Amino acid sequence: MADPSISPPLTRSSVEAAHRLIKPFIHETPVLTNSTLNKLASTPRTAEELAGTEWEGRDPAKPVIRFWFKCENFQRGGAFKVRGAFHAVERLKREPGWEEAGGREKGVVTHSSGNHAAALSLAALTSSIPAHIIMPSNSSPIKIAAVRDTYLANLTFSGPTTPEREAAAARVVAETGARLVPPYDHPDIILGQGTAALELQEQFARLNQGNDKKKLNAVITPLGGGGLISGTALACSPSSPEDEPIHVFGAEPTLDGADDARRGLAQGERIDWIGPTRTIADGLRIPVGKVPWTIIHDRKLVRAVYGVSETEIKRALRLVWERMKVVVEPSAVVPLAAALYNEEFRALIEKEGGEEGWDLGVIFSGGNVSLDALEALFKEE
Amino acid sequence: MADPSISPPLTRSSVEAAHRLIKPFIHETPVLTNSTLNKLASTPRTAEELAGTEWEGRDPAKPVIRFWFKCENFQRGGAFKVRGAFHAVERLKREPGWEEAGGREKGVVTHSSGNHAAALSLAALTSSIPAHIIMPSNSSPIKIAAVRDTYLANLTFSGPTTPEREAAAARVVAETGARLVPPYDHPDIILGQGTAALELQEQFARLNQGNDKKKLNAVITPLGGGGLISGTALACSPSSPEDEPIHVFGAEPTLDGADDARRGLAQGERIDWIGPTRTIADGLRIPVGKVPWTIIHDRKLVRAVYGVSETEIKRALRLVWERMKVVVEPSAVVPLAAALYNEEFRALIEKEGGEEGWDLGVIFSGGNVSLDALEALFKEE
Numbered sequence: 001m002a003d004p005s006i007s008p009p010l011t012r013s014s015v016e017a018a019h020r021l022i023k024p025f026i027h028e029t030p031v032l033t034n035s036t037l038n039k040l041a042s043t044p045r046t047a048e049e050l051a052g053t054e055w056e057g058r059d060p061a062k063p064v065i066r067f068w069f070k071c072e073n074f075q076r077g078g079a080f081k082v083r084g085a086f087h088a089v090e091r092l093k094r095e096p097g098w099e100e101a102g103g104r105e106k107g108v109v110t111h112s113s114g115n116h117a118a119a120l121s122l123a124a125l126t127s128s129i130p131a132h133i134i135m136p137s138n139s140s141p142i143k144i145a146a147v148r149d150t151y152l153a154n155l156t157f158s159g160p161t162t163p164e165r166e167a168a169a170a171r172v173v174a175e176t177g178a179r180l181v182p183p184y185d186h187p188d189i190i191l192g193q194g195t196a197a198l199e200l201q202e203q204f205a206r207l208n209q210g211n212d213k214k215k216l217n218a219v220i221t222p223l224g225g226g227g228l229i230s231g232t233a234l235a236c237s238p239s240s241p242e243d244e245p246i247h248v249f250g251a252e253p254t255l256d257g258a259d260d261a262r263r264g265l266a267q268g269e270r271i272d273w274i275g276p277t278r279t280i281a282d283g284l285r286i287p288v289g290k291v292p293w294t295i296i297h298d299r300k301l302v303r304a305v306y307g308v309s310e311t312e313i314k315r316a317l318r319l320v321w322e323r324m325k326v327v328v329e330p331s332a333v334v335p336l337a338a339a340l341y342n343e344e345f346r347a348l349i350e351k352e353g354g355e356e357g358w359d360l361g362v363i364f365s366g367g368n369v370s371l372d373a374l375e376a377l378f379k380e381e
Numbered sequence: 382m383a384d385p386s387i388s389p390p391l392t393r394s395s396v397e398a399a400h401r402l403i404k405p406f407i408h409e410t411p412v413l414t415n416s417t418l419n420k421l422a423s424t425p426r427t428a429e430e431l432a433g434t435e436w437e438g439r440d441p442a443k444p445v446i447r448f449w450f451k452c453e454n455f456q457r458g459g460a461f462k463v464r465g466a467f468h469a470v471e472r473l474k475r476e477p478g479w480e481e482a483g484g485r486e487k488g489v490v491t492h493s494s495g496n497h498a499a500a501l502s503l504a505a506l507t508s509s510i511p512a513h514i515i516m517p518s519n520s521s522p523i524k525i526a527a528v529r530d531t532y533l534a535n536l537t538f539s540g541p542t543t544p545e546r547e548a549a550a551a552r553v554v555a556e557t558g559a560r561l562v563p564p565y566d567h568p569d570i571i572l573g574q575g576t577a578a579l580e581l582q583e584q585f586a587r588l589n590q591g592n593d594k595k596k597l598n599a600v601i602t603p604l605g606g607g608g609l610i611s612g613t614a615l616a617c618s619p620s621s622p623e624d625e626p627i628h629v630f631g632a633e634p635t636l637d638g639a640d641d642a643r644r645g646l647a648q649g650e651r652i653d654w655i656g657p658t659r660t661i662a663d664g665l666r667i668p669v670g671k672v673p674w675t676i677i678h679d680r681k682l683v684r685a686v687y688g689v690s691e692t693e694i695k696r697a698l699r700l701v702w703e704r705m706k707v708v709v710e711p712s713a714v715v716p717l718a719a720a721l722y723n724e725e726f727r728a729l730i731e732k733e734g735g736e737e738g739w740d741l742g743v744i745f746s747g748g749n750v751s752l753d754a755l756e757a758l759f760k761e762e
Contacts, residue, residue, distance in 0.1 A: 030411065032455075073706045074413075318752055325454045325748035327706035367706035371699055375756045 006095070007187035010295060015194035015235045022086040022192060025126060027076055029196070031203045032069045036323045041065040041340055042357065050343070061346035064357025065339060068207075068216065070200040073328045073367025080196050080228060080365050081119035081183075087192030088181045089123040098179075104129055106177040111158065111165040113139040114283060115366055116183035121151030132178050134168040136160040142370055184227030185289030194231025197221075200361050201235070201246070216246050217353065219361035220335040223250035223261050223305055224284035226292025228365060233301035246361075247303045249345065250296070251338040253279035254307035261288045262305040265297060280377055281313055283331035283365065306345045308337040314377065316340060320364075329369040330377070335362050387476070388568035391676060396575035396616045403467040403573060406507060408457055410577070412584045413450045417704045422446040422721055423738065431724070442727035445738025446720060449588075449597065451581040454709045454748025461577050461746050462500035462564075465608060468573030469562050470504040479560075485510055487558040492539065492546040494520040495664060496747055497564035502532030513559050515549045517541040523751055565608030566670030575612025578602075581742050582616070582627070597627050598734065600742035601716040604631035604642050604686055605665035607673025609746060614682035627742075628684045630726065631677070632719040634660035635688035642669045643686040646678060661758055662694055664712035664746065687726045689718040695758065697721060701745075710750040711758070716743050 008014035044060040072080040089108065092098055107130030110120050117133045124131035131153040135144060138160050148155045158168035173180055182189065197219055208214040219236055221229045229250045236246040252259040256277035264271040270293045277285050288296065296302040308316075313330055316337035320328050338345050339360060349358050389395035425441040453461040470489065473479055488511030491501050498514045505512035512534040516525060519541050529536045539549035554561055563570065578600055589595040600617055602610045610631045617627040633640040637658035645652040651674045658666050669677065677683040689697075694711055697718035701709050719726050720741060730739050 078706060321708055321752055325459065325708040327702055327708060371702055371755070371759055374752070375759060378752055378756060 007091070008191065010187055010190065010230075010234055010291075012234055012237050012239055014191050015198055015231065018087045018188075018191040019195040019198055021090045022083060022195060025076075025086045025123070026082055026195075027074065028199055028203075029071045029074045031200060031207065032071055032324065032326065033067060034069070034324050037319065037336075038066050040319070041067065045341070045343070045346075053343075055343040058343065061343055061350045063346045063349035064353055064355065065349060066357060066359050067336075067339070068200065068204055068359060068361045069324070069326075070196055070203075070361060070363045071326065072196055073326065073332060073364050075366075077115065077118050077122055078366055078368040079115040079119065079329075080193055080363070081115040082122060083195050084184075084189035084192035084227060084231075085116065085119035085123040085181070086126070087195075088120075088186070088188045089127055089129065091188045092179060093127060102177070103179065106179070107131055108181050109169055109172045109176070109178040110134070110181045110183065111169045112183055114143065115368060117153075118143065118146050118151060120181055121147050121153035124153070125151050130154060130178070132156065132172045132176060134158050134165055134172065136165060140370070140373075143368075184225030185291050187291060189227050190231045190291060190295070191234070192231065193228045194233075194235040196228070196363055197232040197235035197361070200363070204359070204361070214359070215244060216361045217358040218247035218249060219363065220249040220251055220338060221363040222281070222284055222331050222334045222365050223252050223288065224331070225286050226261065226288040226296060228363065229302060230292035230295035232363065233295050237301060248301060249335075249338070250302055250305040251335040251342075252305060252307055253277070253281045253284055253310065253313060253334060255279040255310050258284055259305070259307040261296065262307050264288065264293070265305055268297075270297065279313075280310060281331040281334050283329065284334065304345070304348075306338040306342045308334055308342060312337040312341045317377075326364070327367045327369070328364050329366050332364045332366050388472070389572065391568055391571065391611075391615055391672075393615055393618050393620055395572050396579055396612065399468045399569075399572040400576040400579055402471045403464060403576060406457075406467045406504070407463055407576075408455065409580055409584075410452045410455045412581060412588065413452055413705065413707070414448060415450070415705050418700065418717075419447050421700070422448065426722070426724070426727075434724075436724040439724065442724055442731045444727045444730035445734055445736065446730060447738060447740050448717075448720070449581065449585055449740060449742045450705070451577055451584075451742060451744045452707065453577055454707065454713060454745050456747075458496065458499050458503055459747055459749040460496040460500070461574055461609060461744070462496040463503060464576050465565075465570035465573035465612075466497065466500035466504040466562070467507070468576075469501075469567070469569045470508055470510065472569045473560060474508060483558070484560065487560070488512055489562045490550055490553050490557070490559040491515070491562045491564065492550045493564055495524065496749060498534075499524065499527050499532060501562055502528050502534035505534070506532050511535060511559070513537065513553045513557060515539050515546055515553060517546060521751070521754075524749075563670075565606030566672050568672060570608050571612045571672060571676070572615070573612065574609045575614075575616040577609070577744055578613040578616035578742070581744070585740070585742070595740070596625060597742045598739040599628035599630060599730075600744065601630040601632055601719060602744040603662070603665055603712050603715045603746050604633050604669065605712065606667050607642065607669040607677060609744065610683060611673035611676035613744065614676050618682060629682060630716075630719070631683055631686035632716040632723075633686060633688055634658070634662045634665055634691065634694060634715060636660040636691050639665055640686070640688040642677065643688050645669065645674070646686055649678075651678065660694075661691060662712040662715050664710065665715065685726070685729075687719040687723045689715055689723060693718040693722045698758075707745070708748045708750065709745050710747050713744075713746045713748065
């Protein structure tokens with residue numbers, strides 16, 4: 001992947017440029033609304049529901065919320081990750097000297113157990129560039145099959161820990177000369193992921209034709225390594241000084257300390273390590289990366305990050321499946337859970353949105369969950 | 382509901398008129414495509430896969446299929462049923478003398494354990510007309526709650542058999558003077574259900590802009606009572622004699638004789654009774670009705686009906702959930718299962734579609750399945 005020092009600046013117009021580069025390769029995913037979920041979110045929670053939570057005894061917030069769900073679960077590869085992967089590959093192809101130095105033959109490499117592995121394999125395959133993927137040996141058989149058989153990547157297995165994975169990647173780089181494409185901690189990846197929120201704004205405008213003033217009030221995304229949220233924050237930053245800002249929020253699971261970004265913002269310093277966490281939101285089990293942190297924290301482009309419990313994630317998941325009839329993975333509903341159940345967030349929307357309320361964009365980040373995994377998820381209840 | 386004798390004629394233009402009447406009340410549901418499913422359907426099955434089926438030893442068919450999925454699972458109430466219900470209520474409101482005779486106060490009545498009960502309750506509520514719903518006492522608690530609490534219908538419980546349900550409905554009619562709105566065996570319901578296929582044709586044209594000649598080759602729907610397929614057949618009948626026809630096909634589960642329409646067509650006579658069937662396609666456990674039969678059989682507007690096994694329904698269900706990321710109920714995927722696994726149908730598409738193949742519309746009839754029911758479904762495997 002392109003050397004970060006020659007990446008475009010981290011701005012809204014760089015996200016727009018990224019969008020032009022990757023448009024031929026990605027879907028413009030649909031934006032869905034749902035009146036049942038709007039009604040639910042706009043109904044104050046009861047005192048009984050708040051009992052036992054940190055908001056026990058507090059007056060329930062009375063926000064008015066209209067959701068606009070950006071369905072990246074319908075994206076190629078089943079997640080937003082192809083946006084960043086295609087952007088990284090397209091940028092690499094344009095890097096001066098890369099092709100001449102045999103870059104096209106050497107290919108790309110990454111280590112990932114999840115959606116980024118499939119996304120990079122697909123992007124590389126599309127440009128006939130070899131992809132070397134290191135997957136932990138305990139990865140799901142479905143994901144292994146997708147990477148190896150569907151996207152024809154060169155697969156290497158490693159131990160499950162980050163040092164083992166990094167060492168395996170370093171070996172592949174040394175052997176092949178392939179370029180490392182990290183999953184989130186790189187400007188090109190961030191700019192690619194930001195294109196989802198850019199599309200969402202365009203689609204919102206189209207869906208509200210005849211009402212030019214109408215603009216999203218805010219967008220909320222899941223927060224794991226931070227690629228999606230920091231790209232979203234760039235895409236939502238004002239294109240001119242007189243623009244009303246679109247606020248950007250993040251959502252994380254709180255189980256076992258997976259809410260590292262929320263805690264990091266509170267203490268004013270990035271938390272770069274979290275222990276093993278059992279959260280079902282398996283895409284969000286990693287600490288936020290360095291480059292995303294500069295956007296989230298240093299540049300203050302993310303207003304706040306909210307935590308949700310596992311029970312809240314499961315309730316939101318069930319609502320989306322049963323009411324919206326849409327298959328999403330647990331990580332994808334963490335922002336919806338925050339809007340439905342986190343009283344801090346709800347009180348803020350009540351306060352700032354008032355009676356008119358907020359048009360809230362929600363990024364459904366992915367839909368890669370097998371029926372068997374889902375079954376296991378709800379069996380535990 | 383309107384007396385059948387004063388219903389509009391069963392023609393394409395009556396479906397168009399029905400569409401104009403109900404448009405304010407229904408969603409134009411999206412049409413989705415999926416390259417993975419196209420590829421799968423356009424790949425010949427292997428000899429091993431055909432072993433043990435009625436096609437064992439036969440050369441696998443080599444059809445080329447492009448699917449266009451009409452997603453009525455995203456419809457209000459989670460199924461196409463609101464189309465017929467709103468049409469029935471709108472027609473009733475326009476029936477001469479109905480309002481003067483106190484029809485608006487007397488309301489409507491039906492017996493149903495499923496989607497029609499919710500659909501009629503919603504349509505009646507929208508027009509502030511009381512709905513009296515008879516539900517078998519063994520109906521699912523979710524469906525009971527929807528009808529009673531969300532759509533505010535007057536609920537009566539009955540025994541589970543058809544005679545018990547009909548007797549309870551007759552009692553309610555006698556007591557209240559409400560008008561009976563049957564779930565499928567009535568022209569107004571059929572015309573309403575046909576509007577889904579009408580929209581699908583319009584959407585297909587929009588999605589293929591710049592290619593005026595391009596038209597769907599065929600549409601396939603699930604077949605239970607026959608309201609959906611017979612409305613679809615009317616909507617797909619030529620609007621002028623020089624029009625290429627859009628072929629209409631039906632699909633049924635074969636378990637325990639639930640393929641009554643297929644068998645009825647073979648013997649040239651409607652089968653008006655089927656025993657209890659355990660098929661997981663719970664919307665298709667009923668025999669085809671009299672009025673639908675006149676369209677399917679007498680007027681020959683349905684070309685053929687194909688049967689599929691329970692295993693095939695489950696495989697198709699899993700594909701739609703895991704690959705398309707869309708929640709559909711088992712009944713909804715029966716047509717897809719036919720296109721993927723029924724060699725008769727596949728051979729016909731190969732023969733008539735040739736190398737260019739067919740653009741095949743598939744009606745995803747509904748998405749009302751709870752996560753718990755789904756879990757039970759796949760646990761048995």
